[in-house]
Amino acid sequence: MGAVKTKRMPRAVRERQMLDAAVRTFGQRGYRSASMDEIAELAGVSKPLVYLYLNSKEDLFTACIRREAAALVKAVRGGVRPELPADRQLWDGLGAFFTHTAEHPDGWAILHFQARTHGEPFAAEVAGMRCELVAFVTELILAAAREAHRDPDLPAREVAGLAEALVGAAESLAAWANATEGVSARQAAATLMNFAWAGLGNMMRGSSWTPPAA
Amino acid sequence: MGAVKTKRMPRAVRERQMLDAAVRTFGQRGYRSASMDEIAELAGVSKPLVYLYLNSKEDLFTACIRREAAALVKAVRGGVRPELPADRQLWDGLGAFFTHTAEHPDGWAILHFQARTHGEPFAAEVAGMRCELVAFVTELILAAAREAHRDPDLPAREVAGLAEALVGAAESLAAWANATEGVSARQAAATLMNFAWAGLGNMMRGSSWTPPAA
Amino acid sequence: MGAVKTKRMPRAVRERQMLDAAVRTFGQRGYRSASMDEIAELAGVSKPLVYLYLNSKEDLFTACIRREAAALVKAVRGGVRPELPADRQLWDGLGAFFTHTAEHPDGWAILHFQARTHGEPFAAEVAGMRCELVAFVTELILAAAREAHRDPDLPAREVAGLAEALVGAAESLAAWANATEGVSARQAAATLMNFAWAGLGNMMRGSSWTPPAA
Amino acid sequence: MGAVKTKRMPRAVRERQMLDAAVRTFGQRGYRSASMDEIAELAGVSKPLVYLYLNSKEDLFTACIRREAAALVKAVRGGVRPELPADRQLWDGLGAFFTHTAEHPDGWAILHFQARTHGEPFAAEVAGMRCELVAFVTELILAAAREAHRDPDLPAREVAGLAEALVGAAESLAAWANATEGVSARQAAATLMNFAWAGLGNMMRGSSWTPPAA
DNA sequence: CATGAATGAGTTTTCATTCAT
DNA sequence: CATGAATGAAAACTCATTCAT
Numbered sequence: 001m002g003a004v005k006t007k008r009m010p011r012a013v014r015e016r017q018m019l020d021a022a023v024r025t026f027g028q029r030g031y032r033s034a035s036m037d038e039i040a041e042l043a044g045v046s047k048p049l050v051y052l053y054l055n056s057k058e059d060l061f062t063a064c065i066r067r068e069a070a071a072l073v074k075a076v077r078g079g080v081r082p083e084l085p086a087d088r089q090l091w092d093g094l095g096a097f098f099t100h101t102a103e104h105p106d107g108w109a110i111l112h113f114q115a116r117t118h119g120e121p122f123a124a125e126v127a128g129m130r131c132e133l134v135a136f137v138t139e140l141i142l143a144a145a146r147e148a149h150r151d152p153d154l155p156a157r158e159v160a161g162l163a164e165a166l167v168g169a170a171e172s173l174a175a176w177a178n179a180t181e182g183v184s185a186r187q188a189a190a191t192l193m194n195f196a197w198a199g200l201g202n203m204m205r206g207s208s209w210t211p212p213a214a
Numbered sequence: 215m216g217a218v219k220t221k222r223m224p225r226a227v228r229e230r231q232m233l234d235a236a237v238r239t240f241g242q243r244g245y246r247s248a249s250m251d252e253i254a255e256l257a258g259v260s261k262p263l264v265y266l267y268l269n270s271k272e273d274l275f276t277a278c279i280r281r282e283a284a285a286l287v288k289a290v291r292g293g294v295r296p297e298l299p300a301d302r303q304l305w306d307g308l309g310a311f312f313t314h315t316a317e318h319p320d321g322w323a324i325l326h327f328q329a330r331t332h333g334e335p336f337a338a339e340v341a342g343m344r345c346e347l348v349a350f351v352t353e354l355i356l357a358a359a360r361e362a363h364r365d366p367d368l369p370a371r372e373v374a375g376l377a378e379a380l381v382g383a384a385e386s387l388a389a390w391a392n393a394t395e396g397v398s399a400r401q402a403a404a405t406l407m408n409f410a411w412a413g414l415g416n417m418m419r420g421s422s423w424t425p426p427a428a
Numbered sequence: 429m430g431a432v433k434t435k436r437m438p439r440a441v442r443e444r445q446m447l448d449a450a451v452r453t454f455g456q457r458g459y460r461s462a463s464m465d466e467i468a469e470l471a472g473v474s475k476p477l478v479y480l481y482l483n484s485k486e487d488l489f490t491a492c493i494r495r496e497a498a499a500l501v502k503a504v505r506g507g508v509r510p511e512l513p514a515d516r517q518l519w520d521g522l523g524a525f526f527t528h529t530a531e532h533p534d535g536w537a538i539l540h541f542q543a544r545t546h547g548e549p550f551a552a553e554v555a556g557m558r559c560e561l562v563a564f565v566t567e568l569i570l571a572a573a574r575e576a577h578r579d580p581d582l583p584a585r586e587v588a589g590l591a592e593a594l595v596g597a598a599e600s601l602a603a604w605a606n607a608t609e610g611v612s613a614r615q616a617a618a619t620l621m622n623f624a625w626a627g628l629g630n631m632m633r634g635s636s637w638t639p640p641a642a
Numbered sequence: 643m644g645a646v647k648t649k650r651m652p653r654a655v656r657e658r659q660m661l662d663a664a665v666r667t668f669g670q671r672g673y674r675s676a677s678m679d680e681i682a683e684l685a686g687v688s689k690p691l692v693y694l695y696l697n698s699k700e701d702l703f704t705a706c707i708r709r710e711a712a713a714l715v716k717a718v719r720g721g722v723r724p725e726l727p728a729d730r731q732l733w734d735g736l737g738a739f740f741t742h743t744a745e746h747p748d749g750w751a752i753l754h755f756q757a758r759t760h761g762e763p764f765a766a767e768v769a770g771m772r773c774e775l776v777a778f779v780t781e782l783i784l785a786a787a788r789e790a791h792r793d794p795d796l797p798a799r800e801v802a803g804l805a806e807a808l809v810g811a812a813e814s815l816a817a818w819a820n821a822t823e824g825v826s827a828r829q830a831a832a833t834l835m836n837f838a839w840a841g842l843g844n845m846m847r848g849s850s851w852t853p854p855a856a
Numbered sequence: 857c858a859t860g861a862a863t864g865a866g867t868t869t870t871c872a873t874t875c876a877t
Numbered sequence: 878c879a880t881g882a883a884t885g886a887a888a889a890c891t892c893a894t895t896c897a898t
Contacts, residue, residue: 030331032246036893046859048895057893091425113331117244117323161405168386169379176378190425191375195413197423202412209411211305211404222876222882250868260884265869458759460674464872474880476874485872519853541759545672545751589833596814597807604806618853619803623841625851630840637839639733639832650861650897678889688863693890 015053018043023064027106031061031118058121065115065122068107069129075100076133086144091193093136094170098185101174108178112171130167137163145204158203166196229267232257237278241320245275245332272335279329279336282321283343289314290347300358305407307350308384312399315388322392326385344381351377359418372417380410443481446471451492455534459489459546486549493543493550496535497557503528504561514572519621521564522598526613529602536606540599558595565591569628576632586631594624657695660685665706669748673703673760700763707757707764710749711771717742718775728786733835735778736812740827743816750820754813772809779805787846800845808838 021043025034036057040047054060079096080089101108111129115122141159169192177188202208223231235257239248250271254261268274293310294303315322325343329336355373384406391402416422449471453462464485468475482488507524508517529536539557543550569587597620605616630636651659663685667676678699682689696702721738722731743750753771757764783801812834819830844850 030246032244035891047893048859049857051894052857087423088426091423109331113327117327117331118247119243158405161401162409164390165383165387165405165409168390169383172382172386173379176382186425190423191372191379193425194416194422195376195379195409198412198416199409202408202415208408209301209305209404211400211407212302225882228882249866251866261868262870262885263883266883271868458674460672463870475872476880477878479873480878515851516854519851537759541755545755545759546675547671586833589829590837592818593811593815593833593837596818597811600810600814601807604810614853618851619800619807621853622844622850623804623807623837626840626844627837630836630843636836637729637733637832639828639835640730653861656861677887679887689889690864690891691862694862699889 011053014045014049018045018050018054018060019064019067022060023068023110024106026061026064026114027109031114031122036060061115061118061122062125064110065125068104068110069126071104071107072097072100072111073129073132076136086140086147087197089143090137090140090196091189093140094189094192095185097170098174098177098188102178102185105178108174112175134160134163134167137166141200144200148204162196162199162203165199166192169195225267228257228259228263232259232264232268232274233278233281236274237282237324238320240275240278240328241323245328245336250274275329275332275336276339278321278324279339282318282324283340285318285321286311286314286325287343287346290350300354300361301411304351304354304358304410305403307354308403308406309399311384312388312391312402316392316399319392322388326389348377348381351380355414358414362418368417376410376413376417379413380406383409439481442473442477446473446478446481446488447492447495450488451496451538452534454489454492454542455537459542459550464488489543489546489550490553492535492538493553496532496539497554499532499535500525500528500539501557501560504564514568514575515625517571518565518568518624519617521568522617522620523613525598526602526605526616530606530613533606536602540603562588562591562595565594572628573632590624590627590631593627594620597623653695656685656687656691660687660692660696660702661706661709664702665710665752666748668703668706668756669751673756673764678702703757703760703764704767706749706752707767710746710752711768713746713749714739714742714753715771715774718778728782728789729839732779732782732786732838733831735782736831736834737827739812740816740819740830744820744827747820750816754817776802776805776809779808783842786842790846804838804841804845807841808834811837 018039022034022039025039025042028034029038036047036050039060040050043050050060054063076093076096079099080092082089084092111126115126138159141163173188173192177183177185232253236248236253239253239256242248243252250261250264253274254264257264264274268277290307290310293313294306296303298306325340329340352373355377356368359368387402387406391397391399446467449467450462453467453470456462457466464475464478467488468478471478478488482491504521504524507527508520510517512520539554543554566587569591601616601620605611605613660681664676664681667681667684670676671680678689678692681702682692685692692702696705718735718738721741722734724731726734753768757768780801783805815830815834819825819827
């Protein structure tokens, strides 16, 4: 395991090794419990080199978050083809999401668990990624409405709520699917797709559950 | 006025103060970052007293989790009246859930973020509570099916998936509602209720979105 | 075990219980590792009472040393009958010594191990007891010389050395006999008696091993 | 002059300094009372460095025991010349023993007092060294018997008892010689040598003190 | 560039000891 | 008398971080 003791590698490669090690360590131990010693050792470099390239533990963690967030967004966006119908795009996007999180459990642990539990600087970083995903889902909802020849003037607040709930449910299900034996990415996607499509149909039909007067 | 340095309080009172301080500190700083010093100071007692009453940081954290989990379950169960129809019960339960989490943000942070990111002993504690909530939702789904004079032989796996997604979405929305200015517990509940009711209707109708052959 | 929760016992009894508990705890855990909490609990009294009666941990330990030292000296002196010949007295004294230390292992641990490893105040206390024993042995040696109609002008320094070596050997053998399965007090005494009697005979005969010029 | 705050020394040197400081501190204060702070300060380094090189207080103490035990055994074995007669070897060995313990009082305190009073892991370490010494003495006793043209079938148990008593007496006398003004290593060795030689002669002659019927 | 050597500041935890009731 | 409530002080140990070489 670990990197073989090779010398004089270009900086970019070294940095990648460090980030790999950091993601793994942060993902498994958590931000506070992970030690720079452990990360440096796993990366196969000396500690001062980590500091030279990545400044501090905080910066290192931030770099991890950014890299993993970008990778996730790229995977989701790259998983859909814009020329297909909206429902198919949503399906493909969910599939890509669950597949990516299942294949990068440490990265997902960082984004979902660690980054949000250690103060503003990190939480904000993840919030940015979440925004992108919510925006992406919102687009798809509106596209679906257009395709159904519905007036695009769906109530903005409800669309926002739907998108938010959908992303939130996806995040929860990702953890569940990762942890539960026998639940595949495809099954998780199917469960959620049904959920989402029903809610969306309801909304476009204008029919909804009416809360009591309270 | 305020918490003047009062001395010699009965043990039960002091323990409550300590737990209050601990919940707040753990919720805001995270398990590892929270220091026993800070907790003791916030509780207005010396550190040795915290150890005398609560043994260790681990035990203290566990005690926090238990108390907050019990309080949340009690709030949800106490928010519904079993003689009402199932949909009304679900609505009331969701309302109670969002209200309670909004009113106890630190407790919710502990349950949702901190406890799950710091190893088995803690995660298991929360998993117990989650099970109770999922079971509660599952009951309601089945009750709703009965009330609609549907055969109660809904596919178990789908009901489980629905309940899981619903609870997961609720958990995510709780954080969102807490963080987003202008989103009330009532609104969060409404969004989710619509979502849930549509999914449930779909399921009972047997209609669902069909994934492509892939 | 422990003392049954009885109230209002005379001070002397309470003190005895505390010393019993302290001897046991100090003997097994060592001076530093023994905690006042543990001692108080084992004695079946509250901690402040221990302080009321015995002042401090140091004083408590000193009291233990004194009691156990006195008991040991009393056992040895009480084990011999002055009207018997010197060799029989030595034999009986050694027997009493090994029997007592075997029957009071915690007390012996305090005297032999703990008291000597924790600084002057305690070491001095034990040194006193040792002096008594050495003096006792010296008496016997001189008595033996008299009985053998030897001039009592044996070289003082050699007598001192012999007594010292004898007591030292006895102390070491006590630990060895306590720890080694199958070595009884009687056997330990026999081994040492042979040793001693031979050395004594040698000395009285004036014959001794002569060191090289060096 | 003196130990000016010198920096950046090779690891081996620093380790030696730390062990020196630890032996001194443990020897004088005892295992529990010695603090890592004090040891680090006496060694002229920071505490983390002590932990970096020697892991824990337990490991540090074990390292001390090992070093001092090895040094003592080496001194004794190195003090004798195997080509000389057995009695001369015993004399030289005792001399080396008393000289070494007198010159390294802290090391001897660790071996004789501290290590044996603080639980198995440490006691076992010393027991090993003791075994070596007892074995060495046993060899010499048998050699002496051979030189005296005695049948080498001395009773094993008695030889063991003699060796044990001899080593025990030596250990006790070492403390006595260290503590008593005006008792040199040579004198201690002479006292014990007489003792031993007489006992040995007795044993080879088959004559011994006979305990009363009891 | 790369690294072995080094540390300041902080962590959890324990313990002897004292009062107010 | 007896005790539950409370703490100051210090212990072992860890970690992010920096230089001199």
